[in-house]
Amino acid sequence: MSAFTDDNLIVETREGKVRGARAGNTYRWLGIPYAAPPVGELRYRAPQPPLKWNGVRDALEFGSVAPQEATKLIPIPAGLKIDEDCLSLNVWVPKAAATDGRKRPVMLWVHGGAYFIGFSAQPVYNGQALADQGDVIVVTINYRLGAVGFLDFRSFGDDKHVFEANLGLRDIIAALQWVQSNIEGFGGDRDQVTLFGESAGGGCVTTLMASPKAKGLFHRAIAESSPATSVYGPERTAMIAGAYLDLMGIDRAEAKTKLRELSAFELASKTTDHLDYVATTWPGLVAFAPAIDGDIITDYPVNIFRAGQQMRIPLIIGTNRDEAALFKLMKSPLMPITGESLHKMFAAVATENPSFAGAEGRITGAYPGYPKQSACMKVSRDAGFRMPCTWVAAAHSRVAPTWMYRFDQAPPLFRVIGIGASHGTELPYVFGTLPVKVTKKNPGFLMGGLPTAHKVSARMQARWAAFGRTGHPDGDSSLVWPNYNGDARATLLINASDSVANDPDGKVRQAWGEEILGFK
Numbered sequence: 001m002s003a004f005t006d007d008n009l010i011v012e013t014r015e016g017k018v019r020g021a022r023a024g025n026t027y028r029w030l031g032i033p034y035a036a037p038p039v040g041e042l043r044y045r046a047p048q049p050p051l052k053w054n055g056v057r058d059a060l061e062f063g064s065v066a067p068q069e070a071t072k073l074i075p076i077p078a079g080l081k082i083d084e085d086c087l088s089l090n091v092w093v094p095k096a097a098a099t100d101g102r103k104r105p106v107m108l109w110v111h112g113g114a115y116f117i118g119f120s121a122q123p124v125y126n127g128q129a130l131a132d133q134g135d136v137i138v139v140t141i142n143y144r145l146g147a148v149g150f151l152d153f154r155s156f157g158d159d160k161h162v163f164e165a166n167l168g169l170r171d172i173i174a175a176l177q178w179v180q181s182n183i184e185g186f187g188g189d190r191d192q193v194t195l196f197g198e199s200a201g202g203g204c205v206t207t208l209m210a211s212p213k214a215k216g217l218f219h220r221a222i223a224e225s226s227p228a229t230s231v232y233g234p235e236r237t238a239m240i241a242g243a244y245l246d247l248m249g250i251d252r253a254e255a256k257t258k259l260r261e262l263s264a265f266e267l268a269s270k271t272t273d274h275l276d277y278v279a280t281t282w283p284g285l286v287a288f289a290p291a292i293d294g295d296i297i298t299d300y301p302v303n304i305f306r307a308g309q310q311m312r313i314p315l316i317i318g319t320n321r322d323e324a325a326l327f328k329l330m331k332s333p334l335m336p337i338t339g340e341s342l343h344k345m346f347a348a349v350a351t352e353n354p355s356f357a358g359a360e361g362r363i364t365g366a367y368p369g370y371p372k373q374s375a376c377m378k379v380s381r382d383a384g385f386r387m388p389c390t391w392v393a394a395a396h397s398r399v400a401p402t403w404m405y406r407f408d409q410a411p412p413l414f415r416v417i418g419i420g421a422s423h424g425t426e427l428p429y430v431f432g433t434l435p436v437k438v439t440k441k442n443p444g445f446l447m448g449g450l451p452t453a454h455k456v457s458a459r460m461q462a463r464w465a466a467f468g469r470t471g472h473p474d475g476d477s478s479l480v481w482p483n484y485n486g487d488a489r490a491t492l493l494i495n496a497s498d499s500v501a502n503d504p505d506g507k508v509r510q511a512w513g514e515e516i517l518g519f520k
Contacts, residue, residue, distance in 0.1 A: 004186070006098050013182045016053040020091075021060055025132040027098065029091045029186070031063035034141070034178035035171065037085035043148060043260055044163045047087060047174040062121035063088025066145045067264035069271045071117060080121055084148070084264040089141040089175055090120055092127035097137070097187030105192035106183055107468045108139040108218070110172055112199025112225075112424065114334060115288035116146040116271050129432030133458075134465025137188040139179060143171035147267040150288035151244055152237035153259060161256035165237070165293040169211070172204055173296075176217035194220040194468040198427060202226030202317075206392055207290050209311045210304035211297060220471055222316040222464065224430075225323060225423060228388035229518035230289050231301055236519060237291040243281075244274050279333035284345035284383065285519055286334070302388065302516055305395035314471040316464075317393050318405030318491075319386045322420035324377040329419060335380045339371025342379055352520055359515065366511035385423075387512050397485045403473055404484040405492040406504060409456050411449035426494075429457040430464055452496050459498065 004011045009020040009027055020029035035047035042048060064083035065076055076082070097104055111118040111125060120140040127138030143149065149168035157163040164170070172195075180190050195218040197205045202223040208214040209221055232240070242252060247270045250258045259267070278287035290297055304310050327335040336342050346360035367375040393404045407426040414420055428434045434453050435442035445453065459477060466475030473481055479498050482490035489503035503509065 004098055006095070010056055011185045013185060015050045017056045018059040019056050022095075023092070023128050025095050026128050027093045027095060028128065029059035031061055031088045031090065032059050033063070033087060034089050035087040035174045038087060038144060038148075038167070038171075039084050041260075043084070043264075044153065044167065046164055046167070046170045050178070062090065062119075063142055065119040065121070066142055067148065067268045068117045068145055069268055074113065074117055074119075074122060076119070077121065077123070080119075082265070086142045086144070087171055087174070088120075089139055089178065090127065091183075091186055092131035092138040093186050093188075094131055094135055094137075096135075102187075103184070103189035103192075104135060104137045104187055105194065105468045106137045106139060106179060106188045106190070107134075107194045107196060107465075108141065108176065108179060110141065110143070110195065110197030110201035110204045112197065112201040113145065114275075114286060115150040115168065115200045115203075116275070118145070118200075124427045124433050125431060126433050127431065130430070130461055130465065133432060133461050134468065136465050136468045137183065137186060139175070139183075141172065141175045143168045143175070146271050146288055147244060148264060150290065151241045152234065152291040152293070153241050153255065154234070154293070155238040156241065156245070156252060156255040156259075158256060161260070163256075163259075165291045166296040169204060169208065169290060169296050172208065173211075173214055173217065176214065180217060191219065192468070193218040194222060196222035196224070196464070198224035198424060199227070203228060203230060203290070206305075206317075207231060207297060207301050209313070209315070210299075210301040210309070213296050215311060218311075218313070220314045220467060221311075222467065223389070223392070224426060225319050225385050226317065226389055226392070227286070227384055228392050229300070229302055229516060230286050230384075230388075231292065231297060232285075232289055233292050233520050236285075237289070240278060240285070240287060240289075243277060244270070244287075247273050247277060276333055279336075282348065282519075283333075283336035283341040284348070300518065300520075302391050302395070302518070305392050308395075308399045310396065310399075312400040314401045314467070315393075315396050316403045316405065316467055316473055317389050317396075318407065319381075319389050320407040320421045320423060320426060322377075322410070323381040323385050323423045325419050325422035326424060327380075328373075328377060329422070335384055337373060337377045337380050339376055342371075342376055345383070349517055349519065353515075356515055356517065359513070359517075362513075363511050366508045382508065382512065383517055387509070387517065390509060391514075391516060393484050394486045394489075397483065401471070402484045403481055403492065404489070405481075405494055408493055408495040409453070411445050411453060412447040413444055413449075416447065426460070429453070429460045432457055432461050456494065456496065460494065
């Protein structure tokens with residue numbers, strides 16, 4: 001039974017008591033530390049248990065943002081600070097959980113941001129509506145990013161100066177362990193935990209499904225736009241980390257000490273430069289990514305899925321119809337969207353994997369108009385997101401219930417200006433954080449479409465929450481969402497009116513084939 005009441009909102013965790021606040025029809029606790037501050041000697045080391053405190057700790061404000069470069073794309077709200085002491089989480093609980101004694105399923109969210117940007121306090125990730133409407137407990141977390149979260153400096157250390165890999169993934173595991181230890185005090189069910197995330201967060205989900213260190217910590221998974229193949233071997237991750245050291249002007253022989261002497265702000269200062277360098281030098285590679293380290297990650301996740309060695313748990317996975325449009329709008333080289341950059345990517349993959357030789361013509365020939373940019377964007381979308389998710393879905397469907405979707409919904413203005421259902425546009429639909437009305441601060445619906453968007457959001461929230469509660473995503477919908485398998489490949493197309501299609505864009509999928517496009 002829950003340890004809090006409507007009167008005091010105080011919960012006792014293993015580290016100490018926390019005081020929350022009311023938020024609409026939910027209660028919330030913000031900025032609870034789930035690990036010790038990863039500073040000093042703990043930088044580049046696995047997270048340690050959170051420190052204990054005396055008395056009651058107010059959990060009324062979001063915790064610090066992981067060190068990152070400020071961007072216009074994801075502005076940091078007033079009052080939030082950037083700090084290396086960033087390992088905190090937030091909990092939203094339906095009001096009834098304080099009185100009825102019924103345990104609620106838990107949904108733990110991992111934000112996206114290409115492994116280098118983002119934070120749980122982004123307004124789009126407000127868990128209030130999903131917790132209230134879905135009758136679930138929503139947990140959102142911060143985790144280490146960029147140079148201190150997803151660069152692999154193991155080869156630059158020694159016995160005295162140890163660098164561990166996959167620190168961001170280790171943080172997520174620590175947050176899941178915190179849930180196992182503490183969520184019952186908030187009215188949660190530790191045996192019904194859904195891990196869900198988008199983009200890099202979706203990549204964390206599929207990667208952790210293949211990790212021996214995460215087994216038993218979650219029981220269902222939702223991966224939105226997962227770059228499931230963007231996981232690299234130690235030789236490549238050392239090369240990428242070395243390129244970062246060069247940009248920072250750090251002598252490789254001195255990296256073992258310099259990387260701990262510099263401030264977290266200094267380490268983040270060359271993030272954009274590093275992103276641009278990696279993306280233009282090696283198109284198709286991402287600058288920050290999980291690394292095969294023999295501990296958290298023992299092999300390429302898609303290989304583990306194909307061998308049936310991943311967690312055999314229910315999975316929802318899918319992509320957005322126009323993923324690459326965001327990167328064109330940002331003028332970011334993060335995804336290759338020109339014929340020249342795509343040719344360079346295909347050539348590099350074929351050099352590493354001779355069995356992929358000759359595939360470029362077969363694949364690009366399936367996209368009418370190639371190499372026009374509109375066709376190149378579709379190739380890049382499928383290389384980075386759709387095909388990796390399809391490969392994962394097909395493999396996982398052989399061992400556990402799997403559902404696949406494609407998010408097609410876009411307001412009229414987004415269609416007119418060419419954004420469409422781009423990368424990340426499903427997020428406010430999932431969390432129920434669409435604007436209530438059209439304003440200058442929310443211009444996306446100036447050409448209409450807001451009432452329709454709210455209806456789509458209600459359906460998505462109902463499906464995602466039903467999955468969190470039962471392991472099945474139908475909820476109260478009259479449209480049955482069939483399981484995905486390698487034969488029919490039934491896919492839910494989410495739009496103003498949802499529909500189900502078998503093997504959408506099947507000819508394109510067949511052109512890619514079953515040979516995994518990925519860097520080793």
